[in-house]
Amino acid sequence: MTIRKKLLLGTSALMIAGGLTAFNRDDRFFEIARSLDIYATMFKELNMYYVDEVNPNRMVKTSIDAMLKNLDPYTNFFAEDEIEDYMTMTTGRYNGIGALVGQRQNKSIVMMIYEGTPAEKSGLRIGDEILKVDGVTVKDRKDADPGKLLRGQTNTAVKLTVKRYGQKDPLELTVMRDVVKMTNVPYYGMINDEVGYIDLKDFTATAAREVRQAVVELKGKGMKKLILDVRENPGGLLNMAIDISNLFIPKDSEVVTTKGKVQEWNKTYTALAPPLDLEIPIAVLVNSRSASAAEIVAGVIQDYDRGVLIGQRSYGKGLVQTTRELSFNTKLKITTAKYYIPSGRCIQAIDYSHRNPDGSVGKIPDSLRTAFKTKSGRVVYDGGGVLPDLVTEEPNPTPIALSLTNKGLIFDYAVKYRNEHPTIKPAREFRLTDAEYNEFANWLKDKEYDYTTQVEKDLGTLEASAKKEKYFDQIQDQLKALKTRVGHSKDADLATFKPELKALLENEIAGHYYLQKGMKEVSFNNDPEMKAALDLFKDMNKYRGILKK
Incomplete structure (x- = not known):
């Protein structure tokens, strides 16, 4: 074939392809x-x-939400009246008093108060029931979120009528609203003489600055090793994940690459600034609820062998969202790309593009996962979140612990304890005595709570199967004996699972005195990932060995 014919055929093919594209x-x-x-x-x-x-607005919102539900959970529409929530989500700021209000038994209860906010300064307490907001009875406002009623312009006053445990008459409190900043790092401090700890809970616009500040302060206090905790962190802004990673890896190092349908938006992001520290040993704590930006930071630390990951496999969200402005001050947060960390892997674990006939989605099978390598040659895999270098067992709460927590009895007892004890020891030293735990057990005697253990559920299934298959008459005596033997007793479970229940109580009570920082500090002695990190830092040969091929 001559060159001329080849060129003509090639041109024809391009014209046909272009025509098909235009037609499609x-x-x-x-x-x-x-x-x-x-x-x-x-x-x-x-x-x-x-x-x-x-209601036209409600119908359109319902139809939009139903349409987006077929895509993924991260593509969301924000109506005009939801823009404030969107801004809070991305900036961590809102105008209000700094109290988290929840509904319990048709009551509006203060569940948490944030440090340094107007709510704390006013004397409002965790456990207070909000009866009225500016003279309006909350129960009469069934269409309103009590938390939103507390929001408003900075330097405006809101009058609260609250009912406090142990007091007959309601209290009247006036709180001046202000800008409330939800911190990304609710706690950082020294665990011992050389190990520092940073609890990173979010990735809003100030996350990198907060982490940098924490690292600098801790190094000033003698920190030689760092524990970075991103457990329970759902992620947030991509640029914050890049900037935080940049603190610990060399300048110009690749951090993350995004790839999507719009080719012009595909980009490789690198560390643009000089690092803060390239030598300090790092342990990153992750769990199954560490997602998105949290996984980028953890994945970058692992891919560059910059630190050791400890905990459970992360969530597996390798998707990037972009916010698009719509008409009438509405917004669309839309998934536009997947991200790839330095080893080349995408950690997205769930395949939203191929749904089952019933509409459900499944995880990417192991057979389709690809092996990649870290900087030193360690093998890592895509398609399933970030797997820690040291895997710890995921906490499995006992049925009695779940029941007491879900019924709010742990919380209620902490409210009672706070009312009866004006002060307690600092959170790191606070422990309930055996006598105090027995008081809690006695307090529970007239409370309504029950639960079914997994063994009891399995016996129930076995009995149903035996009846269906006509074997019940032959084994009913054995089944009855087994039920008697494994049937739970509340008193026995309160004794058997005392360490777990005691830790839950100490955590909740400390929060009522010392807020989020107290809950974190009191948890250190019962934290398996923290213990694993501290044990690893005692054996630096093992630490360095994990990071080698």
Whole structure:
């Protein structure tokens, strides 16, 4: 074939491909226009002829949410009245008093107060029931979120009527609203003479600055080794994950690459600033609820062999969201790309693009995962979150602990304890005595709570199967004996699982006195990942050995 013929055939193929692309694009635009026209005319007919009045805003929001539900959980629409929540999510700031209010038994209860906020300064306590906001009874405002009623412009006053445990008459409190900053690092401090600890809980716009400040202060106090805790961290802003990673890896090192449908948006992000520290040994704590930006930081530390990961496999969210402005001050947060950490792996664990016939989604199978290598040659895999170098057992609460927590009895007892004890020891030293634990057990005697253990559930399943298959008559005596033997006793469980329940109580009580910092400090002695990190730092040969090929 001559060169001329080859060129002609090539040009023809390009013209055909271009024509098909144009045809497909025009056909797609027609389908979009057709569908929108059907939707608009249907909505018009509903609005005009439906037997009852319809709320247009609510109906459209419902339809949009249903449409986006078919994609992934991270593509979300924000209506105009939800923009404040969106801004709080991305900036960590809002105008209010700094109290978390929850609903319990149709009551609005203060569940947490944030340090340094107007709520703390006013004397409001965890456990207070909010009866009125600016004279309006909260129960009469069934359509309103009590937490949102507390929000408002800076330097405006809100009058609260609250009921406090142990006091007959309600209290009247006036709280001046202010800008409330939800910190990304609720706690940092020295664990011992050489180990520092940073609890990183979010990735809003100031996360990198807060982590940098914490590292600098801890080094000033003699920190020689660092524990970075990203457990329970759902992620946040991508640029904060890049900047935090930059603190511990060399300048110009690759941090993350994003790849999506819009080629122009694909980009490789590198460390732009000089690092803060390239030598300090690092242990990163992760669990199954460490996601997104938290996984980028953990993955970068692992891929560069910069530190050891400890805990459980992370969540596996390797998706990037971009916010798009829509009309009438609404927004769309849309998944636009997947991200890839320095080894080349994408840690996305769930395949949202291929749904099962029932609409459910599944995880990427092990057979489709690919092996990659860290800087020193250690093998790591994609498609399943970040697997720690030292895996610890995931906490498995006992049925009695779950029941007492879900029924709010641990919380209620902490409210009672706080009322009866004006002060306690510092959180790191605070421990309940055996006598105090026995008081808690006695307090529970007239409280309503029950639970079914897994063994009891399994016996129930066995009995049902035996009856169905006509074996019950033959084994009913043995089943009865087993039920008697394994049937739970509340008193026995309170004694058997005393260490676990005591730790839960100490954590909750410390929070009522010392807020989030207290809850963190009192938990150190019962934290398996913390213990594993401290033990590893005592054996630096083992630490260095883990990071080698």
